[in-house]
Amino acid sequence: MSYFGRKLRLSRLLYGEQSAGLIVPIDHGLTVGPIKGIESTQQIQSWVGNPDISAIIAHKGMLEKLILADAIPSSTGVIVHLNGMNSLFEDADTKQLVTDLSYAVQLGADAVSIQVNFTANNAAHNTRLLGAVADKAHALGIPLLSMVYDKVDAGDLESVERMRSFIRMGIELGSDALKIGFPKRIEQLEHLLSAADDSTPVFFAGGEKGDENALINKAQAAMSYGAKGLCIGRGVFQSDNKEYILSRLAKVLKSSAAQPTATLGYFDQQQAV
Template sequence: MGYVGRKLRERRILFPDSQRGLIVPVDHGLTLGPIAGMQATEALESWVGSRDLSAVLGHKGLIERLIVRQCLHPATGVIVHLNGMASLSPDADTKIMVADIDTALKLGADAVSIQVNFTTSNFAHNFAMLGAVTDAAHAAGLPLLTMLYDKVKAPTSAERLARLHHLVRVVTELGSDAVKLAYASVDEIEELASVHGRDIRIFFAGGEKADEEVLVAMSQAAIRHGATGLCIGRNVFQHARPQALLRRLADSVKGRSEQVAELDVV
């Protein structure tokens, strides 16, 4: 029965009318400290209740505060992030577990997530963590989103893409339900989605702060070429008008912007 519950909860982190998602991660504070837009819980309250995000993702303490203060829209999915490491650490790319499945369940989570940054020396750590978290999450009927970053600099773009294909396959083989990847070129998005999209849901990140028009165009391209959705953090919470941006991104994810463009052409 765990599989049935997992699939039900997976739908809760997506928009029901499109089965695509706009996830806003707010887990940055543990890693980076009180950065702009995330100095305290209050900094999120003006936009985090918007209906234009399908799920919010954060560490247990912040998620608890958002729930207790009734900041979230009832239809918004909750993803509890289970691992992390402060950038103050000399080994910041090797994340460790900071919460467990039982904690996520007690918070009413619809899903859990972890981040794996692959360096030249932490493959064994990441494999063990991925395997254990996947087993525990699925036993509890919770879907797992894995944020995947390859920190090894490949000498060519072809080798970098080949490494990424391999690492996405690792995450898939170990049972993750969804993977978040750094935004790539349109050609790479199309290739990644075509190779892996039937086995695992693929979300693309927003990356560093970007111009709003560039960000919206990127989001439309990702969805058009097969992505399940977007997982965008600082481009939302550091935006001058987060709610307005969320509406535009949600329209992109749901395909509304393309429909409007088609009507304009006709």
């Protein structure tokens, strides 16, 4: 029976009837402190209700404050992030659970998320964490978004193959959705995404704030090969014009969701929106 609850809640992370979503994480504060764009709760309140945001990801404390301030519209999906570690510590990539799933449910979560950064030394920790959280989330009927990153410095081809393995690992252990980074070369997207499956939506991370036209082009490419949307924090909340970049990204995601998958000539045909 839990499958029906997970399916319904997962749909709340997307745009209405659209099979695409723009998820904005604001969980960075635990990791790196009050960076530009999320210096204070009040600053986040000023933009987090934008209708072009289909869902947000937050740690429990920030979510409590935003709920108290009535800052989150009923149309916006809510994902509670369950683990973390401050970047000041040597083992920052081995993230620990900081919230229980039952408390996330009490907060009104539509989904939960965890981040697993694979280094050369923490594979066992990450594997246990993914499996255990997926089991409990499924028992409660809550979808799990797994953020999977490879922190081992590898060449282009090896990096893609490692990420293909991690994508499959997330699927095998019960992730209901995945967040991954863009490959080093955009033409590797098709091969990377071929490791996923239709029942496990993939959202692409934005990474550090960069050129917005380049981000739009990468979003178009990802959607053309079957991604379900974006999970972008700094590219949104550090923008000088948040409403504009959100509207551009939402336009790409909504229009691309209804288009057929890319042909081999896709990258030669695209221009910035």
